[in-house]
Amino acid sequence: MTQTEALDLFLRFASLSLLAVGGALGTAPEMRRFLVDERHWISGVQFTDSIAIAQAAPGPNILFVTLLGWQAGGALGAFAATAGLMLPSSVVTWSAWRWKRASEDAPLVAAIRLGLSPLAIGLTASAGWVVAAGSNHDDLRMWALTLVTVVIVATTRLNMLWLIGAGALLGAIGWVG
């Protein structure tokens, strides 16, 4: 990855940072469009794999961004992607936090919370959909595995690492995939 390409990556992710309502995962579909469809830096498979690995690893799931950057352009790509996604939103958060501490309980804050929460939910669901579709294609067993995961995670408190492990095992023995 050249420095120009790294700057391109940084700027694109920096603009996505401010659209990351309700979490970084909501921007995943747009990252896929940029990295896979527009720039061809990584394949669709690498995209899906990166999110799966980040979900299985310890730490904040924002690290999927670091992984995507790494796949696209090694250490430089990882740095450009992570810094790009973190910097603008962090500055906004810090400033907004200072503002909030100065003016408690503004009606605008309540309105933003009520209005944007559903939007964040829809964007998160989109990210899950894009990952599942990229991984499952037309394979009905894979979709069944996704559906079972949705039900288990929504209704139980089972540690999600078990589910990731089960998915890896079912894939490795050839039941799905």
Added chain:
Amino acid sequence: MLPWAQRVLVEERGWLTREQFTEYLAFGQLLPGPNICNLAIMVGDRWFGWRGSLAALGGMLGMPMVVVLGLALLYGQVADDPVVRRALGGMGAVAGGMIMATALKLAMAQRKRWRWLIFGVLAFIGVGLLHLKLLWVVAGLAPIATLMAWLALRRANGVSSAATGADSSSGPGQTRGPRP
């Protein structure tokens, strides 16, 4: 990640009360960016100013980043192996399900305000199914949703003397517009 943050910040260190933790988290969710990182920025600043924010962010991302990059190196070595390929496929199917289930749980928590979920459905159709650009979807839906919420909250506060939700201190008759 969140349960662990709650345990350390509230129960072990006592840096925040339980109520403060919930409030910080909710505010962090309003803003763009990863929720847990926003929480770290606020807690760090609360106690140690902007240096605290930087330290909290660095501490939270540092070690996990090393682990994840280690996994990336490993992935580069074995990604073409057919068994690993199929295992990663299975993991992808599960990861997609986990993320969708998270959205579902958040939606269930909003069931008292289920009408507002129409904005979530529209966002899902736009970004997930139609692959529209995120910018158009957010720029199109966010101002409408916020404006409608602002009007609804103002009407609720104006009509009944019982203020809605957590916004209990802004009583009737207080007409305050958004501050600059």
